[in-house]
Each structure stands twice: as C-alpha cells, then as structure tokens.
Amino acid sequence: MNLDLNDKKVFISGSTKGIGFETAKLFLDEGSTVIINGRTKEGVESALKKLNNKNVSGISADFLDNAQIDELIKKIPDDIDIIVNNVGIFRGKDFYSEKIKDWQDHFEVNLMSGVKLSKHFLPNMLKKNWGRILFISSECSSLVPGDLLSYSVSKASVSVFSSGLAKLTKGSNVTVNTIVPGSTLSEGSKVFLEQTAKRENKTIDQVEKQFFEDVRDSSLISRFLSVTEVANTILYFSSPIASGTNGASIRVDGGSMGSII
C-alpha cells in the first residue's frame, strides 16, 4: 500500500519518546519531512540523533508554558500538512491526592496543546484545501480508572473537541480524526512495569499478565500494544488515502473498549 506521504510536512507534539517518536520514525521512512518536539533542547537533540535523518528537525517547547507555545507556533511552517497532537501527561494520583493544579496541567497539555495548534494551523489547511489533524486520546476516556480521573476526563475532552473541530472542515479535503490507543508499551509504561516488578519482587512478564487479568481484563489481545501498532494507525489516518474518514474516533485498543462502533 502506498501511503503517499513522501511530500508531506509533519509536526508531532511530544515526540522525543514513545508513540510520538515511533510515529516520527515511520513518517521519515515514508519520505515525509518531520518536526519533533519535547520539553528540553537536550531531549530533542538526543531524539534527533537517534532518528539520524536529514528530513527531521526539532523544536523544544513545554506545552505547560504559553510563551514557549507561541515561539513553537512561529517556528512551525505555516503550510504544515499534518499535525499529530500526541503530547500527553498522566500523573496517576487518586482523586483525593490530586491537586487542582494537576487537573489544570492535564487539561493544558492533553487538550489545550491541540486547541492552540488547531486555532493557528487549521485555517491555513482549509485555505490550501488539504490537511490532516490527528488527536491521540486514550481508552481511559471511556474506561475511566478511578485513579486516573483528570487524565481520563482530559482525554474524553480531546475526543469531543476533535469531533467538533472536524465539522469546520465540511466540504474540504482537510480531515480531523482521533486515534484512541489502549495500554501501549511506551517508555512511560516500561518504567511502570519495571518499578512494579521490583516493588512486588516479580518478573516484568508476571506484572504484565497480572495487569491484563486485574486492571485491563476487557482487553481482547491481553497484552500491551507496541508503539509501532499505534504509530501505523496514526500514519494511515494521516495519509491522503484515508480521505474517506473524517470526524472519527479510531480505536487501536486491542478490543478493550468493547464498543460496536
């Protein structure tokens, strides 16, 4: 299948690691020009070194800092073709331990990052009559674990925002879609598995098995998704050949959410 992405300019928020990094790698394999992002210059430099490709550059900016976001927006070319709103944080505190600042930070990074980028870049995409905006939500937006409330609510708001934003593309060749991953073995999840294994004196395999028995028992694949499985889905829905899908939530959740549509 030819994804026809070789002349596309792509920006991916939060892409020095995990799903975002893998997505950058796959876009580069397709010949796209990619801009990656993370909070620090060092993080971005290190990711650029790993990617080792002449078509990739990086912009450090923290999505918790408005001044840095303004600078970031100035550095992204106005004619960017594809924006992947991937950046996301989760702090995993229970409701009573969470501070209001935790709620605000989850909304700033997980939702407002995409709101700010869309406000700036969607009009240009509509003007040139081509573009893709992708949001990365989470299975937690509908499974809603009790210890991830602010994260889950912020992710649900991403899906709502994305669905409404897509309405503004009516009659054009611009699409706005949400990818909804299940539990994925990114850097963050690896640290969680390692720490739990150490704490509970278990192997990583035992912790993973227990997670899918006790916490995510609705998963049909009963294992973590790989970052490549999620990134492949992001690439397809970013591509010109996905022109028939707009305003959609696309699950790559290993069946955990269990809904028919």
Ligand SMILES: NC(=O)c1ccc[n+]([C@@H]2O[C@H](COP(=O)([O-])OP(=O)(O)OC[C@H]3O[C@@H](n4cnc5c(N)ncnc54)[C@H](OP(=O)(O)O)[C@@H]3O)[C@@H](O)[C@H]2O)c1
């Ligand atoms: N992993 C999962 O199980 C899972 C499941 C469902 C949905 N998701 C969603 O998928 C997306 C990617 O998750 P992931 O697990 O791949 O993440 P990850 O491995 O934790 O990586 C997060 C990325 O975001 C960057 N980042 C974090 N805070 C930032 C900020 N304030 N400003 C700018 N960049 C920031 C990090 O870069 P630096 O550290 O260099 O700053 C890093 O590149 C997120 O939206 C997440 O909610 C993940």
